[in-house]
Amino acid sequence: MTASRTTLADVARLSGVSKTSASMALADSPRVAAETKVRVRAAARQLGYVPHFAASSLRSQRVDAIAVVVPHDTQHVFSHPFFIDILEGVLTKANENDISPILSTARTASDESSAYSRILRGRMASGVIVAAASTTDQNVAAIADAGYPVVVVGRSPKLPGIVTVGVDDQGGAQLAVEHLISVHGAKRIGHVSGPLNHQSAIDKRVGYVQALSDAGLELNPRLQYEGDYTEESGAAAARALLPEIGNCDALFFANDQMAVAAMEFFASHGVTVPDQLRIVGYDDHPTLRYSHPAITTVRGDMVEVGVQSMTKLMQLLAGDTDVENLELPTELVVRESCGCP
Amino acid sequence: MTASRTTLADVARLSGVSKTSASMALADSPRVAAETKVRVRAAARQLGYVPHFAASSLRSQRVDAIAVVVPHDTQHVFSHPFFIDILEGVLTKANENDISPILSTARTASDESSAYSRILRGRMASGVIVAAASTTDQNVAAIADAGYPVVVVGRSPKLPGIVTVGVDDQGGAQLAVEHLISVHGAKRIGHVSGPLNHQSAIDKRVGYVQALSDAGLELNPRLQYEGDYTEESGAAAARALLPEIGNCDALFFANDQMAVAAMEFFASHGVTVPDQLRIVGYDDHPTLRYSHPAITTVRGDMVEVGVQSMTKLMQLLAGDTDVENLELPTELVVRESCGCP
């Protein structure tokens, strides 16, 4: 290790002032003379001085790092573009503001707690963005109770005090199902949901049910399937629903990955989409638009959700007390799988 | 902030020992009696004690965090599954070992330097994994010279001392082109490369050239195009090469995203793949396998590359002096776009 050992004392010595003044000068405090600032900054630059973050953090009890917690295993997180887009947004905003994002994924519930507590109680991060916690996850409330600023991605109706940033999943689902009904005349519409211990899956289901009821259509319990957003569960849903397909005009999937895997399964079992069965997905997964037929889906700007989550967290960290929740709109992206040309 | 203020002194007081012994007990030092350890641990658990990381890091001059630096803008990083897979591997291994990964992306060269120096000279991280730096990036050498353990993802022949972990891109490219030649009898084979200031793009190109030369085939300069791995550049390549397609049997693309975008362009301009033009991509992008026709490609296990990069970095951090480079094999994944059934 020949790495930088330049310390504030070195800068102070070279510029001929005390450590106090050197520190104040670098922090651009008004109490130090303009001329002194120039001298100190020149010295710092010349020596390649960078403050030792642990020392400054220990003394000031502040830290320019935040934790991004996604309580799922890493493999799951990185196979869903939903998360990846959120991460992209968070990291962009964080890096722009010289905030270091510490990423934490966890496989099991106990790991979750340990990841949370090591990072937070150990003071490595000053705040948290939590993405896709289940509605039963106790950790979010625990962190907030401990006094840490928290932003949750998605809605969080069970935790009224928590700032949330998400997209209008209920509205998005309604758009999708209304399109199937009003444009394509579908009447018998099934739904493959996400895991119903997640708010986004619940909200999409509510939107689906609402659209049916608005149109005076029946909900057929035999056309419901609870998936988990993976391709495997999309294929499993298709297999489970196959016997009912004769009594089904259309299926609304809670994400594109399940929808595309189901389309593959149907294709290999003689069910043609959209002729025999109309399909709409969710997310507008960027590369799945090359699916065959091209998938009709619902799009929300998850990158922007990430950016806004980080923005809100910065407001909380700045002491802002009235940070409001944000719900971005969703839009229908019409392609071929619904039956449009 | 009502967050944890439990300190080592509290634990020491509750268990009736000195801070020294409490610290040693929690570190499982052999010098403290087994019975004392039990008492101290119980107290720590009862109080929910987690060491203040800045204090411990400042005193011990160690830090359980590493930096993952990808010197590209965030948007670019997250649109390429290549990076995402590497990140997945790195994070999995890091989280398993209670190491906090700090992610750093940067838009411009100057940002790059500042990101590197803030994290490293500020001692936030004890080592670095660099992915996809260009061959002209000076930062990698600078970090290594400063004494930080560094692992570079990919080959790095210009920096002989640096530990690298990657896949055999030259071999992978050769596999692809040899398949086009020996199985499909292609003779006039073009290449759309990645940016040639990146070693992976250079290596793939070398493999392509080698395969042609091994088969005694000519390299036609009019069938060469330098892309940048984006879909836009794939479409641009297709547009540029369109006039030559009559004199071309096959194209080898340096990644799937360019290949699939090119296939779309060709399809909309009346060139059918694989009948009129055979195409092979690279990466085995998970969702692009739904392309039409399904893409033949070359696959390397980039998640494993990430895992191994983190493993090697941990060895370096542990003081291991003879950590060897690793090059994982690549394999051809035969689907339809090459002309196989």
Place this chain on the structure above:
DNA sequence: CTGAAAGCGCTTACAG
């Protein structure tokens, strides 16, 4: 086997 003391490199009252 254990404890009192020093000190990591900063920032920030406090005093001038």
Place this chain on the structure above:
DNA sequence: CTGAAAGCGCTTACAG
């Protein structure tokens, strides 16, 4: 406008 001193919460020689 500036400086000497205290202290953040740990870990680790040093001494017993």
